[in-house]
Amino acid sequence: MISLEKINDWKWRIPKSGKMRVDGIIYASEKLLRDLAQDPALEQVARVAHLPGIVKHSIAMPDIHWGYGFPIGGVAAFRPEDGVVSPGGVGYDINCGVRLLRSEIPLERTREKAKDLVAALFQNIPTGLGSHRKDFRLSVPEMKKMSGEGARWAVSRGFGTREEIEHIEENGTISGADPDQVSEKAYERGRNQLGTLGSGNHFVEVGFAEEIFDESAAQRLGIKKGFITVIVHTGSRGFGYQICDDFLRVMDAAVRKYGIDLPDRQLACAPLTSPEGKRYLSAMACGANFAFNNRQLITHWVRESFEKVFQTGPSGHGLGTIYDVCHNIAKIEKHLVDGKEVPLCVHRKGATRAFPPGHPAVPEVYRSLGQPILVPGDMGRCSYVLVGTENAYQETFGTTCHGAGRVMSRHQAKKAARGRSIVKELEAEGIHIMADGYDTIAEEMPDAYKDVSDVVDVVHRAGIGRKVARLKPLCVIKG
Amino acid sequence: MEYEIIDHTADIGIEVRGKTLPDLFRNAALALFDLMVFTDRIGTGVEKDVLATAEDEEALLVSWLSEFLYLFDTQGLLVREIEVKTFDPRRITARVRGEPFDRTQHRAKREIKAVTYHDLKIEKGKSCFKARIIFDL
Numbered sequence: 001m002i003s004l005e006k007i008n009d010w011k012w013r014i015p016k017s018g019k020m021r022v023d024g025i026i027y028a029s030e031k032l033l034r035d036l037a038q039d040p041a042l043e044q045v046a047r048v049a050h051l052p053g054i055v056k057h058s059i060a061m062p063d064i065h066w067g068y069g070f071p072i073g074g075v076a077a078f079r080p081e082d083g084v085v086s087p088g089g090v091g092y093d094i095n096c097g098v099r100l101l102r103s104e105i106p107l108e109r110t111r112e113k114a115k116d117l118v119a120a121l122f123q124n125i126p127t128g129l130g131s132h133r134k135d136f137r138l139s140v141p142e143m144k145k146m147s148g149e150g151a152r153w154a155v156s157r158g159f160g161t162r163e164e165i166e167h168i169e170e171n172g173t174i175s176g177a178d179p180d181q182v183s184e185k186a187y188e189r190g191r192n193q194l195g196t197l198g199s200g201n202h203f204v205e206v207g208f209a210e211e212i213f214d215e216s217a218a219q220r221l222g223i224k225k226g227f228i229t230v231i232v233h234t235g236s237r238g239f240g241y242q243i244c245d246d247f248l249r250v251m252d253a254a255v256r257k258y259g260i261d262l263p264d265r266q267l268a269c270a271p272l273t274s275p276e277g278k279r280y281l282s283a284m285a286c287g288a289n290f291a292f293n294n295r296q297l298i299t300h301w302v303r304e305s306f307e308k309v310f311q312t313g314p315s316g317h318g319l320g321t322i323y324d325v326c327h328n329i330a331k332i333e334k335h336l337v338d339g340k341e342v343p344l345c346v347h348r349k350g351a352t353r354a355f356p357p358g359h360p361a362v363p364e365v366y367r368s369l370g371q372p373i374l375v376p377g378d379m380g381r382c383s384y385v386l387v388g389t390e391n392a393y394q395e396t397f398g399t400t401c402h403g404a405g406r407v408m409s410r411h412q413a414k415k416a417a418r419g420r421s422i423v424k425e426l427e428a429e430g431i432h433i434m435a436d437g438y439d440t441i442a443e444e445m446p447d448a449y450k451d452v453s454d455v456v457d458v459v460h461r462a463g464i465g466r467k468v469a470r471l472k473p474l475c476v477i478k479g
Numbered sequence: 480m481e482y483e484i485i486d487h488t489a490d491i492g493i494e495v496r497g498k499t500l501p502d503l504f505r506n507a508a509l510a511l512f513d514l515m516v517f518t519d520r521i522g523t524g525v526e527k528d529v530l531a532t533a534e535d536e537e538a539l540l541v542s543w544l545s546e547f548l549y550l551f552d553t554q555g556l557l558v559r560e561i562e563v564k565t566f567d568p569r570r571i572t573a574r575v576r577g578e579p580f581d582r583t584q585h586r587a588k589r590e591i592k593a594v595t596y597h598d599l600k601i602e603k604g605k606s607c608f609k610a611r612i613i614f615d616l
Contacts (some may be wrong), residue, residue: 018596039488066489068595068615092592092615129516129580129588129589130555130580130590146523185549188549189549189552193552198585200590238548238552241548241615242549248596265596266597366580408487409486409488410491410616411484411491412486437590438517439553439588443589445509477588479589
């Protein structure tokens with residue numbers, strides 16, 4: 001059993017014990033902690049603290065739940081000289097992430113077209129098992145170019161605008177990508193999956209700004225109460241899964257080679273200075289760049305869908321990217337340690353970068369505000385827009401939560417949905433949904449998730465993110 | 480189908496059985512396809528040889544199942560029949576029959592991202608072999 005010390009109402013400590021090198025820190029309310037009591041995630045936070053070169057704390061966000069090796073909602077940073085990089089600290093879906101779009105379309109104009117819109121999105125965006133656009137299959141050399149260049153690749157082919165690139169984390173390209181470190185198998189798996197949504201918790205959601213908490217911040221982001229927004233949630237598809245798979249094997253051998261003492265085989269990792277560690281970061285960057293392109297292409301098809309349904313050109317809908325963030329990533333970033341700025345390898349697995357006002361990585365248009373963050377909830381309740389804070393930079397390596405987190409297993413959710421029509425229930429609330437997989441809607445129903453408001457409340461009160469607006473869903477497509 | 484779904488918060492797991500190890504491997508692969516689609520309408524027009532290798536039995540199970548995810552992602556292959564040709568704890572070969580996924584024929588259930596090593600165990604019971612496998616969704 002993990003023992004927790006209360007620091008304050010929003011923050012708890014797992015004190016260093018045994019071979020833990022640092023404390024674990026959990027951001028959660030008492031209510032959220034109760035849900036966690038049965039989950040092995042807290043134990044995972046403690047285990048991550050065993051890894052060599054870990055700095056400050058092994059951190060968990062309030063939406064934490066069990067993940068492979070590292071918990072989902074886990075954050076850990078490592079020193080370049082004696083630290084490690086772990087594929088389990090990133091996840092199978094490299095750069096699974098979200099993009100938030102704003103528009104000039106008021107809610108009233110959308111309600112009556114909601115059914116057409118959800119159908120158009122479902123038709124234009126390949127969704128679910130094995131689906132892909134017939135007009136889109138890349139050669140392996142083109143795949144290499146795309147995964148090396150990042151989102152610039154899509155933009156140079158007419159999918160999106162140059163200005164849009166600045167509204168993506170790392171300007172849409174994780175540096176250090178080396179396409180030669182990616183296996184043939186990954187290229188083969190990824191070739192016809194660029195521009196596809198996938199299944200599971202991935203979605204495209206049209207919604208609207210229901211409540212604004214900070215008027216001037218919302219204005220800066222281009223969010224207006226009662227106007228349409230769009231969220232795109234997907235990642236690197238089979239390309240990323242294969243890269244992760246390939247490197248889990250490499251890391252398993254590396255653990256033995258470098259004599260790393262691990263409490264759990266799933267934490268397999270390699271020193272950041274080793275060839276294995278460097279190769280993983282180079283391949284992972286390719287996976288991340290695939291995901292940026294994936295969201296860029298889907299954004300293009302979202303625009304096309306709006307143009308068709310509203311019979312308008314781009315100026316008629318004004319769909320523009322507010323920001324695009326990674327949820328699953330390991331990156332070399334500069335952070336404060338003992339008052340000094342040093343490079344660290346930050347792992348965020350199911351967590352969002354939340355850089356403060358004034359940080360040079362925040363796009364100039366938002367610099368005095370802080371980095372925009374989107375925290376998606378389930379398909380029935382709501383999502384939140386936040387901005388990064390100085391406190392997040394000080395406490396969590398500039399990181400905040402990434403979503404609601406599941407509370408029911410898929411099996412439990414299916415049972416709970418038996419005899420109900422989730423589609424009709426949502427329709428009664430004005431939410432139109434289309435899904436490809438037979439079980440998807442039941443498994444992904446709102447009750448299967450924690451209330452994202454509880455999660456966001458914790459990060460807001462703990463000061464590792466600041467609420468700007470709440471968005472309400474209107475149309476959702478899922479895999 | 481010789482498997483049951485086991486509860487897991489974010490992902491999905493199965494417990495699968497087989498009289499022999501080759502049988503267990505075969506049933507695990509068929510279960511994988513049963514998680515992805517309704518399998519009753521999969522034809523057997525395509526034949527293929529599948530090979531997987533690994534350092535030990537459990538890693539072999541992961542590698543074997545991952546091979547089917549690869550075949551699905553690259554060729555859309557849904558498998559209906561599996562004949563294990565040779566088996567040792569580090570290498571398995573099989574002849575499989577199935578057909579490419581066709582949305583008008585096969586109803587999709589869900590996509591499986593990966594096969595994990597989490598809690599992976601192959602156990603010899605009194606009358607059969609059992610394995611627990613967690614898939615990443």
